[in-house]
Amino acid sequence: MLKNKVNTKVLSGFVELLPEQQFVFNEVKNKIENLYKKAGYLSIDTPVIEKSEVLFAKAGGDTEKQVYRFKKGDNDLSLRFDLTVPFARYVTEHYNDLSLPFKRYQIGKVFRGERAQKGRYREFYQADIDIVSEENLSIMYDVDIISTLYSVISMISSLFNLGKFKIKISNRKIWEGFLKEFNIKDEKKYAIINIIDKKNKMDEASFYSELSNIINDDKIENLIKRMFEIKFIPNFGISIPEKYYSDFSFINSNELIKEGVKELETIISSLSTITKNSEVFVADLSIVRGLDYYTGTVFETFLDDFKEFGSISSGGRYEHLCDNYTDKKICGVGGSIGLSRLFVPLIEDGKITIANLNSNMIDVLILPQDESVYNYSLNIKDKVSSSTPCKISIIYEKKKFKKLMDYANKINAKYVIIIGSDELANNTISLKNMDTGKQITDSINKVIEILNKDFNTKG
Amino acid sequence: MLKNKVNTKVLSGFVELLPEQQFVFNEVKNKIENLYKKAGYLSIDTPVIEKSEVLFAKAGGDTEKQVYRFKKGDNDLSLRFDLTVPFARYVTEHYNDLSLPFKRYQIGKVFRGERAQKGRYREFYQADIDIVSEENLSIMYDVDIISTLYSVISMISSLFNLGKFKIKISNRKIWEGFLKEFNIKDEKKYAIINIIDKKNKMDEASFYSELSNIINDDKIENLIKRMFEIKFIPNFGISIPEKYYSDFSFINSNELIKEGVKELETIISSLSTITKNSEVFVADLSIVRGLDYYTGTVFETFLDDFKEFGSISSGGRYEHLCDNYTDKKICGVGGSIGLSRLFVPLIEDGKITIANLNSNMIDVLILPQDESVYNYSLNIKDKVSSSTPCKISIIYEKKKFKKLMDYANKINAKYVIIIGSDELANNTISLKNMDTGKQITDSINKVIEILNKDFNTKG
Numbered sequence: 001m002l003k004n005k006v007n008t009k010v011l012s013g014f015v016e017l018l019p020e021q022q023f024v025f026n027e028v029k030n031k032i033e034n035l036y037k038k039a040g041y042l043s044i045d046t047p048v049i050e051k052s053e054v055l056f057a058k059a060g061g062d063t064e065k066q067v068y069r070f071k072k073g074d075n076d077l078s079l080r081f082d083l084t085v086p087f088a089r090y091v092t093e094h095y096n097d098l099s100l101p102f103k104r105y106q107i108g109k110v111f112r113g114e115r116a117q118k119g120r121y122r123e124f125y126q127a128d129i130d131i132v133s134e135e136n137l138s139i140m141y142d143v144d145i146i147s148t149l150y151s152v153i154s155m156i157s158s159l160f161n162l163g164k165f166k167i168k169i170s171n172r173k174i175w176e177g178f179l180k181e182f183n184i185k186d187e188k189k190y191a192i193i194n195i196i197d198k199k200n201k202m203d204e205a206s207f208y209s210e211l212s213n214i215i216n217d218d219k220i221e222n223l224i225k226r227m228f229e230i231k232f233i234p235n236f237g238i239s240i241p242e243k244y245y246s247d248f249s250f251i252n253s254n255e256l257i258k259e260g261v262k263e264l265e266t267i268i269s270s271l272s273t274i275t276k277n278s279e280v281f282v283a284d285l286s287i288v289r290g291l292d293y294y295t296g297t298v299f300e301t302f303l304d305d306f307k308e309f310g311s312i313s314s315g316g317r318y319e320h321l322c323d324n325y326t327d328k329k330i331c332g333v334g335g336s337i338g339l340s341r342l343f344v345p346l347i348e349d350g351k352i353t354i355a356n357l358n359s360n361m362i363d364v365l366i367l368p369q370d371e372s373v374y375n376y377s378l379n380i381k382d383k384v385s386s387s388t389p390c391k392i393s394i395i396y397e398k399k400k401f402k403k404l405m406d407y408a409n410k411i412n413a414k415y416v417i418i419i420g421s422d423e424l425a426n427n428t429i430s431l432k433n434m435d436t437g438k439q440i441t442d443s444i445n446k447v448i449e450i451l452n453k454d455f456n457t458k459g
Numbered sequence: 460m461l462k463n464k465v466n467t468k469v470l471s472g473f474v475e476l477l478p479e480q481q482f483v484f485n486e487v488k489n490k491i492e493n494l495y496k497k498a499g500y501l502s503i504d505t506p507v508i509e510k511s512e513v514l515f516a517k518a519g520g521d522t523e524k525q526v527y528r529f530k531k532g533d534n535d536l537s538l539r540f541d542l543t544v545p546f547a548r549y550v551t552e553h554y555n556d557l558s559l560p561f562k563r564y565q566i567g568k569v570f571r572g573e574r575a576q577k578g579r580y581r582e583f584y585q586a587d588i589d590i591v592s593e594e595n596l597s598i599m600y601d602v603d604i605i606s607t608l609y610s611v612i613s614m615i616s617s618l619f620n621l622g623k624f625k626i627k628i629s630n631r632k633i634w635e636g637f638l639k640e641f642n643i644k645d646e647k648k649y650a651i652i653n654i655i656d657k658k659n660k661m662d663e664a665s666f667y668s669e670l671s672n673i674i675n676d677d678k679i680e681n682l683i684k685r686m687f688e689i690k691f692i693p694n695f696g697i698s699i700p701e702k703y704y705s706d707f708s709f710i711n712s713n714e715l716i717k718e719g720v721k722e723l724e725t726i727i728s729s730l731s732t733i734t735k736n737s738e739v740f741v742a743d744l745s746i747v748r749g750l751d752y753y754t755g756t757v758f759e760t761f762l763d764d765f766k767e768f769g770s771i772s773s774g775g776r777y778e779h780l781c782d783n784y785t786d787k788k789i790c791g792v793g794g795s796i797g798l799s800r801l802f803v804p805l806i807e808d809g810k811i812t813i814a815n816l817n818s819n820m821i822d823v824l825i826l827p828q829d830e831s832v833y834n835y836s837l838n839i840k841d842k843v844s845s846s847t848p849c850k851i852s853i854i855y856e857k858k859k860f861k862k863l864m865d866y867a868n869k870i871n872a873k874y875v876i877i878i879g880s881d882e883l884a885n886n887t888i889s890l891k892n893m894d895t896g897k898q899i900t901d902s903i904n905k906v907i908e909i910l911n912k913d914f915n916t917k918g
Contacts, residue, residue: 006516008552008784011534014506016549018556019563022502038844040821040852042870043481047473047582048507048538048568049527057465068508068536070529072572075470077527079507090475093467097477099869101854104478109507113531123506138855140833147837273834274841325467362499374599375732378606382733385497393499395560396597410558411501 013114013122015340020412021347023361024354028343031159032127032152033107039148041105041129046086048109052076054089057324066112079111083128084321084334091132091332092325101133101141107339119309119345130334137331139263142297142317143270145335149313150271150280152337153301160352163305165312168284171264172294172316175285177256178227182220190292197290201310223247232283237265263296295319297333313337354412363390363455365413367397367404369420377419380429383444384417388451408434415451472573472581474799479871480806482820483813487802490618491586491611492566498607500564500588505545507568511535513548516783525571538570542587543780543793550591550791551784560592560600566798578768578804589793596790598722601756601776602729604794608772609730609739611796612760619811622764624771627743630723631753631775634744636715637686641679649751656749660769682706691742696724722755754778756792772796813871822849822914824872826863828879836878839888842903843876847910867893874910 010016017025037043052069055078068079080086083106091098107127114120129148131141146167153165175196179189191214199207208221215221226247231239238261240248251257264283271281289298295318300311315335322330346352354361364384368377374396381394393411397404408416418430423441431447432439469475476484496502511528514537527538539545542565550557566586573579588607590600605626612624634655638648650673658666667680674680685706690698697720699707710716723742730740748757754777759770774794781789805811813820823843827836833855840853852870856863867875877889882900890906891898 005786006512006784007510008513008548010506010552011508011510011536014508016505016552017503018553019501019503019561022504025504026502038848038850040824040850042478042820043485044476044478045481045484046475047469049470049473049570049582051466051470053465054467068529068531070527072527077470089467093469093475094477099866101856102478103852111508123508140837140855143837144853147841270834270837273838325465327464361501365499375729378599378602378729379732382606389497391497391499393562394603396599397560407558 011122013120015121015123015344017344017347020354020361023412024347024352024357025343027357027359028156029107029125029127029339031155032337032339033105035152035155036105036107036127036129036148039129039144039151041103041148044087044090044104044106045108046080046083046090046106048079048111049077050080050086050089052078054325055080055085057085063112066114068111068113081112082110083108083126083336084130087128087130087334088321088330089325091330092322092328095326095328095330101131101137103129103131103144105129119341121340121344124338124340124344127337127339128334129336130332132330132332135329135331137317137333139266139297140270142263142333143267145315145333146267146281146297146299147271147274149301149315149335149337150275153313157303160346160356162303165280165301165303166282167280167299167301167313168282168287169264169267169297169299170283170285170287171260171297172288173256173260173263173296175288177254177258177260178223180256181250181254182217184215184220188214193288193292194290196286196288199286227285230285232264232268237261260296267297289314289316293318293321299335309342312342360391360414361412362393363413364392364415364417364451365408365411366392366394366417366419367408368394369418370398372421373419373424376424380417380419380444384448384451387448389455390451414454417447470581472579474580474582474803476803476806479813479820482871483806483811483816484802486816486818487615487618488566488584488586488798490614491796491798492564494611494614495564495566495586495588495607498588498603498610500562500607503546503549503563503565504567505539505542505549505565507538507570508536509539509545509548511537513784514539514544516544522571525573527570527572540571541569542567542585542795543589546587546589546793547780547789548784550789551781551787554785554787554789560590560596562588562590562603564588578800580799580803583797583799583803586796586798587793588795589791591789591791594788594790596776596792598725598756599729601722601792602726604774604792605726605740605756605758606730606733608760608774608794608796609734612772616762619805619815621762624739624760624762625741626739626758626760626772627741627746628723628726628756628758629742629744629746630719630756631747632715632719632722632755634747636713636717636719637682639715640709640713641676643674643679647673652747652751653749655745655747658745686744689744691723691727696720719755726756748773748775752777752780758794768801771801819850819873820871821852822872823851823874823876823910824867824870825851825853825876825878826867827853827855828877829857831880832878832883835883839876839878839903843907843910846907848914849910873913876906 056064063081067081070077107125109123110126111123113122129145131144150167157165175193195210212221226244229241233239268281268283272278287298287300294316298316299314301313302311303309313335317333319331321332366377366381368374377394381392385392414434416432416434423429428441429444429447430439430441515523522540526540529536566584568582569585570582572581588604590603609626616624634652654669671680685703688700692698727740727742746757746759753775757775758773760772761770762768772794776792778790780791825836825840827833836853840851844851873893875891875893882888887900888903888906889898889900
């Protein structure tokens, strides 16, 4: 019976990498995970599937439309669309079993059925860190989050030559205080914050025209324009152009603005103690973040040479994330790196490859020449494997030597061990360095010594 | 406005671990992944969501009922229920880009909406390895799969004191040949194989009574009974009790049986070269595996002291897995460890804990005593972190010292660094070993030296 074959192409908007691409992606993911761990963040792993009522307790609008939502039996289920909402649920549920402050990282897939386009996927990895505690979480935890992401992005950027980057930081309280000063609140407030959030993606004329549509008050519009001229100088503080002193006199009596400015100053000056490069951490009032759960610090990260990625890492402080789940006041600060959004395009375009890494897919490939040496070869593999840190593969192929060398090159093997009847008879093995082409025949102990010398010194 | 709070309990049948449990689970997962990599298997990562027609090209019956299946737009989608079917799709789709033989590992979550019970989850991790190639894949690759799983289970068992285990191996061709000899085929054949698959879970009387219901032929039933008395002796071969010689005379002319026996002998004798313990690898004709895609080698693994887990690792050889996707003959052999099914109950019951591991959740916890030393402490953290392999956390809490020590113990910190105004004034830090209680105050370089001595020698 003839049967049509099923199409095996991966779904549109979903990522599937070839092994050598996957290797690079995994190495990056592991390096990020190790830096998160090194900075004292603990791992949790929440289910991919959540009750819809949990995910939609807070979200709404566009997010809700994008979610993969379905019924199974009586359950109304959804695939998580981020790692923050499940984290809020986790913290609420396990509150009494957690040691506070609780610093957690989570690297996992999230799902959004949005229109597929390059760098926008329907299933993609995010790499989050958050710190939660009771009320009065020190502003230094904001520094912890940002400095940890700084260490990660520095590592990534230097490993793959991605150039300079900036972490732009602001504080929601400053705009909240400003808008409160003019009695702008609720929907109008969020509309203004949403437009400010888009400022860096628009030309100036469109920005102020959209702003004007909402505010319709020349005095306030002018003040907003001037807000963007305010500078923050590390270890000094806020600097307002002298000509605007009288316009901004209200700042000294606006508690929210004063708090926001003080927090921002503390963060920028603390961060300046961990790097000599004063251009990395920049206070920037155009950063507000669209999401309405942020209440204080907000930040975004931009690569100077890859503006097309937009912000590659962002986050902020939130005080009400668990409010839909509990009456307890749970306060947190967090940030995230869009792993897939940043790395999948870079890998697929060949901009970052295995050549950037100090690591091989396979360190040693063993090639037994015929069946008579299979068990001897297996024994050699076992010995070399248990005495070295090498990744060792063995293949049993009756192919021409040239074909086998091609295979060794394709799977990126650093060494090849060749075993034939001579080696078996003399209890030796032949080791070929694929980089230099140099080949030796020696005892297994000598080969183990060579491999340990090469691989034990590596990161 | 009062609002009902959303219930944050995780869905029934879904796993969620506390941080200290998650730490143990992750360590095990990482160790398994490292052994897979060390044995030359390459990572791939396929989407969690697949087109339903891809998943159901082969499966059916119970599997289909368990699957999480839903529509999104025009797409009929499902969550993967194993890692094997997506792998078959991946190999077919990327066939021309893969270097064959292709050895891959994949550790990921799979989803089955079956009735929730202990050790049976609806979302759980599997850890698979497979080797695929064109036709004529050497039987030594079966040895590669089984020996790799052996190394993993040996590691697990010795790390957590889980005792002895057996890998029971058989070959489908032996039963296929046997049943062909008596012209038993199609549905009847699969019914018999399914009953043999359940033999070890039933008492003998029920087993033979069920068998009799299907076969209804005393002669064949007796021969099946005698099949289970056949022994395989490594480096010698098949051993049939002398009194049955005449009954089994057909074996010498049955090509399928001869092939199956030869393959089984090769595997058992090759595996015996990698361990001195001859009791680990056992030929056992009661192993057939229920799934109908296996065509040769089949195996299952049992812990002597934890019979309740059933088989903790199993697999086999398949020759037709990609047939629904392509006309190319793709041949493979693979095996899997049921990560969640084995470890989640062991962790939840406290049978394996962080005490089994040579690793801390946090190596060093830094405790700045007040705000005046925050920036100094941040600087210390940065220096210690970049000069040692330690996982270092810093907390900014205005709590009693005793409370902070409780926190250090709870998050399993090995050392605490205490920084107060004295330390700042003298440019020193105080280091307390939480195991011994010993505390010193010294220069940062001396502390880095101590930490490197302790942590660099660790695996």
